[in-house]
């Protein structure tokens with residue numbers, strides 16, 4: 001069974017109640033999300049899967065306070081989410097590093113933004129960069145790194161201020177298959193070390209099963225959560241888990257659920 005359910009976990013750390021989102025542009029409406037409701041305990045790694053355009057990024061943006069729900073409430077630790085919060089870390093598809101800053105200064109950038117003392121975070125930056133194998137690249141600029149290395153820097157940057165929750169929107173989708181597998185292993189070991197509450201949007205079923213404690217599947221628009229499943233594999237996980245017949249069965253089952261969700 002999963003080793004993630006820490007005994008101190010708060011059962012309803014992140015709560016979504018009756019969430020819907022309608023985009024109104026030029027007189028037309030897009031019902032991006034309809035009636036999403038779920039809770040995530042602290043320390044759980046949750047992936048969101050679903051057909052293209054079903055509203056996964058919209059849901060993540062609302063959790064992150066970047067979009068406002070049309071109806072419903074989102075709360076973290078009981079506090080309503082109304083805007084981006086300091087206790088959240090974000091990783092997007094594009095690493096969006098500052099090109100004129102070194103790797104180390106990119107990782108420390110959120111501290112600067114909050115007018116903190118970067119020297120106080122130096123040891124943490126070192127620990128994070130060592131975990132992802134980039135400490136020796138700390139003085140390089142982003143254009144001297146591969147795409148996978150840039151995403152590793154982005155993950156370190158998201159974790160530098162020790163946020164309670166990590167939001168990731170298809171962070172590895174632009175990487176080649178080998179880099180993506182490496183990133184999955186790197187993220188799994190980071191998660192094993194820090195046990196952050198994580199919400200991860202991906203198109204890759206295999207990636208979701210490998211990384212997650214739990215997977216939510218969204219149906220096509222107007223979308224709701226149509227399937228909510230626990231991932232039963234022990235941690236720490238390595239690539240061998242993917243050959244487990246239960247893993248293969250779960251990937252196949254989720255593919256069926258997404259196809260059903262597609263048909264509506």
Ligand SMILES: Nc1ncnc2c1ncn2[C@@H]1O[C@H](COP(=O)(O)OP(=O)(O)OP(=O)(O)O)[C@@H](O)[C@H]1O
Pocket residue numbers: 023024025030031032050051052053054055056057058059
């Ligand atoms: N800012 C916006 N204004 C208007 N419509 C939007 C906006 N953002 C997203 N949409 C629409 O909302 C729907 C859901 O988009 P969203 O990006 O959340 O889906 P997704 O599941 O993340 O897609 P994909 O899997 O292709 O990345 C789509 O029809 C999209 O065109």
